[in-house]
Amino acid sequence: MSNQTLDEQAQKASAEQVLIEKRRERLKNDSMRIIEIASNEANSALKCIHQLSVAGGATEATYIAIEQRIVADQDPAGAYHLALLAQSTSDLPIDARQLIELVVNKGDNQQRLALLKNLPLPPVDIIKEQILASDDGDAIGQMNAYLQINPEGYGSHHMLASGQSDQIVPLSPGNSSN
Incomplete structure (x- = not known):
């Protein structure tokens, strides 16, 4: 050199x-x-x-x-x-x-559903319990539909890795500050 x-x-x-x-x-x-x-x-x-x-x-x-x-x-x-x-x-x-407990306990159902869909390993039972207790038919329907295709609740990361497509879910309608 x-x-x-x-x-x-x-x-x-x-x-x-x-x-x-x-x-x-x-x-x-x-x-x-x-x-x-x-x-x-x-x-x-x-x-x-x-x-x-x-x-x-x-x-x-x-x-x-x-x-x-x-x-x-x-x-x-x-x-x-x-x-x-x-x-x-x-x-x-x-x-x-x-932080997850704060969302589950103080957040709304859209936030709980977003946790369910976006965390790699969400606390499915606790989220399910809170959503069912809310008597929010729409949120319960969304949760059940999601858990039907993903009963283990592995979140979007698992679904993407397994070839299914999903996206990060905004916290609430119109709030896309992810």
């Missing part, structure tokens, strides 16, 4: 390192801004989750701040979205069970 080639490789590596450092700094700044919102604005979890998505990631403290905001507000919509994130990213510092 010539000295020119080695110099070009060193410059390229240096430029890549600069880009990595800039991205790291941007994520750190975005994380601090999101933590500030989650810490000071009630009912801001969905806003924070959206900004987290736009930023392309964040620090562990950011996820913890959003989870704390969700719990403080008892926000089933925020809990649903953060639980889906936690299910698809194994190393997040989030208690997904707590």
